[in-house]
Amino acid sequence: MNSRTDLAPAVESILAAARERADETSDRSPLSVDARPLSGAIRRAEADGRVPVIAEVKPTSPTAEGSREDDPVELAEAMVDGGATAISVLTEPTHFGGSPEALTRIRNAVDVPVLRKDFVLDESGLDVVEADLVLVIVRFVDDLEGLIEAAKRRGFQPLVEVHDPEELEVALDAGAEIIGVNNRDLARLEVDLETFELVAPEAPDDVTLIAESGVSTPADVRRMREAGADALLVGSAIMDHGEGETDVGENTRRLTRAGTQLDERENDDRSTEI
Numbered sequence: 001m002n003s004r005t006d007l008a009p010a011v012e013s014i015l016a017a018a019r020e021r022a023d024e025t026s027d028r029s030p031l032s033v034d035a036r037p038l039s040g041a042i043r044r045a046e047a048d049g050r051v052p053v054i055a056e057v058k059p060t061s062p063t064a065e066g067s068r069e070d071d072p073v074e075l076a077e078a079m080v081d082g083g084a085t086a087i088s089v090l091t092e093p094t095h096f097g098g099s100p101e102a103l104t105r106i107r108n109a110v111d112v113p114v115l116r117k118d119f120v121l122d123e124s125g126l127d128v129v130e131a132d133l134v135l136v137i138v139r140f141v142d143d144l145e146g147l148i149e150a151a152k153r154r155g156f157q158p159l160v161e162v163h164d165p166e167e168l169e170v171a172l173d174a175g176a177e178i179i180g181v182n183n184r185d186l187a188r189l190e191v192d193l194e195t196f197e198l199v200a201p202e203a204p205d206d207v208t209l210i211a212e213s214g215v216s217t218p219a220d221v222r223r224m225r226e227a228g229a230d231a232l233l234v235g236s237a238i239m240d241h242g243e244g245e246t247d248v249g250e251n252t253r254r255l256t257r258a259g260t261q262l263d264e265r266e267n268d269d270r271s272t273e274i
């Protein structure tokens with residue numbers, strides 16, 4: 001791991017659980033994945049006038065106010081119906097309420113790319129479940145180049161997560177092509193959209209850049225797009241873990257339409273009604 005210091009206790013606990021699970025999966029044979037390309041899905045969203053949003057099935061989390069027990073497949077289908085470009089599935093069981101089985105069910109039910117969101121520490125952690133993309137967090141991996149190569153060899157598209165310009169450089173040197181800038185600081189678990197605005201200008205144009213975490217309103221979507229996000233990864237605002245259990249399809253639609261012609265037409269209609 002790059003830096004063992006300065007992590008929130010919840011993140012330390014997530015990593016301890018990930019190490020235990022890594023021991024259980026160390027003898028699996030390598031997977032071979034026929035992945036749905038994220039680039040094509042992003043292009044299709046742009047052509048349709050939708051903001052490319054990767055909507056996350058996230059039953060709970062260390063920072064969520066509650067949990068949602070809905071069927072993950074129904075959640076994912078509603079997200080796609082709301083215009084999601086891809087689905088992210090938390091497979092971490094202990095702190096996020098996810099499972100590899102839920103990911104497989106979702107991937108069989110939808111036709112968009114599916115990201116496995118977990119805390120993969122080494123090559124054997126890749127061989128848990130087939131997905132189109134797999135998350136690799138720069139901060140938690142010793143041999144980043146080796147892990148990115150191993151993921152690509154299996155057919156996965158690695159989404160390499162960074163939090164600052166130094167980690168961006170490490171990711172680029174290791175061959176990352178899809179980069180997620182996490183607005184959530186893993187030391188304090190606070191989110192700050194300025195993180196993406198600080199890191200994005202340092203990224204070369206040929207990288208697919210994803211703004212992760214803390215995006216909750218159409219204004220946030222517009223802000224991240226203006227800062228150069230090719231796509232946005234959104235969990236909490238779509239899942240809405242509070243007591244209301246709102247419609248995840250509608251929550252997704254509100255963000256996929258942000259700043260598009262459809263959004264402007266709705267705003268115009270609203271102002272005429274007033």
Ligand SMILES: O=C(O)c1ccccc1NCC(=O)[C@H](O)[C@H](O)COP(=O)(O)O
Nearest residue numbers: 061062063212213214215234235236237
């Ligand atoms: O979401 C958390 O509480 C969390 C805590 C500790 C480590 C990671 C955490 N989240 C993982 C993620 O990357 C997010 O689920 C994802 O970026 C979506 O974020 P958001 O839209 O803010 O739910």
